[in-house]
Amino acid sequence: MVDINTIAITCKMAADTDVGGKRTENEDFYYFSEAKKSFFLGDGMGGHAKGAIASKLACETLRDIFNGEGSVNHLSIGANFADCKKVCGDIAQPLSDTGCKLITGIRLANRRILQYSITDKAMRGMGTTFIGAIVSEQKITFAHVGDSRVYRLRKGKLSRLTRDHSWLNELIEDNEISEKDAKTFSKKNVLTRALGIAPGAKIDFHEAVLQKGDLFLLCTDGLYNALADDLITSILTAHYGSLDNKAHNLIKKANTLDGSDNITAGLIYIDSVPETNNEPIETKVTFPEEPHSTDLYLDQKARQIYNYPAHRVDTKKIATISGISALALIALAALFLSERSDVVKKSKGDTGLFSNIKNEELHRSPDMDRITELVKVQVGKTKHLYKQTEAKIAAPGHKAFSPQSDSDIQGFIYLNGDFGSPKYDDTKVFLNNKVVGALRDFIKQGIPLEDETYHIEIIGSSDELLFEKKEVKVEPREVRALKF
DSSP states (O other): OGGGOOOOOOOEEEEEEESSOOSOOOOEEEEEEETEEEEEEEESSSSTTHHHHHHHHHHHHHHHHOBBBSSSTSEEEEEEOHHHHTTTTOOSSSOHHHHHHHHHHHHHHHHHHHHHHOOOOGTTTEEEOOEEEEEEEEEEEEEESSOEEEEETTTTEEOOOOOBBBBHHHHHHOEEEHHHHHHHTTTEEOOOOOSSSSSSSOOEEEEEEOOOEEEEEEEEEEEEEESOOOHHHHHHHHHSSHHHHHHHHHHHHHHHTOOOSOEEEEEEEEEEEEOOOOOOOEEEEEEOOOOOOHHHHHHHHHHHHOEEEEEEEEOOOOOHIIIIIIIIIIHHHHHHHHTTTTTTTOOOOOOOOOOSSSSOOOOOOOOHHHHOOEOHHHHTTEEEEEOOOOOOOOOOHHHHHHHHOOGEEEEEEEEEEESSGGGGTTTEHHHHHHHHEHHHHHHOEEOOOOSEEEEEEEEEEEOEEEEEEEEEOEEEEEEEEEEO
């Protein structure tokens, strides 16, 4: 007699992808393993091969984590190891080993892509959406960042299981745009989260209970922007034969009806689910960005596993992250969103660029929440960060305050506060009792700091002390926002 509790869950997987009818490069990437019951998908951004590399890095990092051997406390990856429990140590929610690996992989992928941007000037501005799905026991565990989606077809009914991390979705959830207007909304690609752009990753996590015959669709926006839900349902329920044919037909139909973007569809079909005496519990939660100590550990592991050089960062490498992840996105998105202040309200979640490295010091003002949006839009045949022709961005290497030498620079800080009033026009910034320049310059450019402790003061035109921060210090390659 066969013990039904020992019967393993079985599933089938398939996928297809296409560059689309208007792009020259496919920045989508997917990886799946039926043996490991894992599926990973990313939609890259940045253009000029950067997006393609970012999405591939994300998927390969998760592949490496789930191909690792040993316990979650000592997971062997090649000749090195990672402590997944340590990476998830800030999470109060009880996590299965599968969930712990998934969160660890996403956090490591985020730091890996970010390090890629820092160490290679040609890669600055790269980023990707991400979805990871793991089938185990009676559940499917998935986590996502960005606007790629997971759907479930169960008994002929299609349900979306993920929430888009996008400006449009926030407008919809806040009832600031109608369903009719949403269909023609011109900025559907404005993202509020992505991997590789910010030091930390805010992750939506979901454990869904499985039933035999469930069919899951993982897809990028190139597919769901082209196909309505009822059309997706009809393709998935039609008798096309193999799972591969269903994926192919989704891509083919999306190309026929639109084709303006890269298109990727991944399918997971649940063949069988073992019975159990324990009723499975469904979990849905959002995990905040990891603390600074975890960032440092992830950087160490990224260097060890993927052979990143451990070196001090010069001005150009600092400019990679300050000029793109902070300066360009803040300045450009500020111009973009300030013109649309009538339809944009304060973000409900903490979705800014600075995940902060010292979390207790970052409390965003409404303006900060508005401007720290990640933007992915189509410009010609590639995806770029949003740009406005009238925006003026400092050239790489430009800085308002000069340390003794470029090699002495540790990192950058940006001053965050309600500084829009004219009373701040003549305000100066002092570091360790020495004036270094006008406040308005540092709001736009950031301040490069050396490896020492600083006393930062903001002094008004009448020499009065307006604000101060004591004992400010940055870690290597750190970009940090200070709230005043």
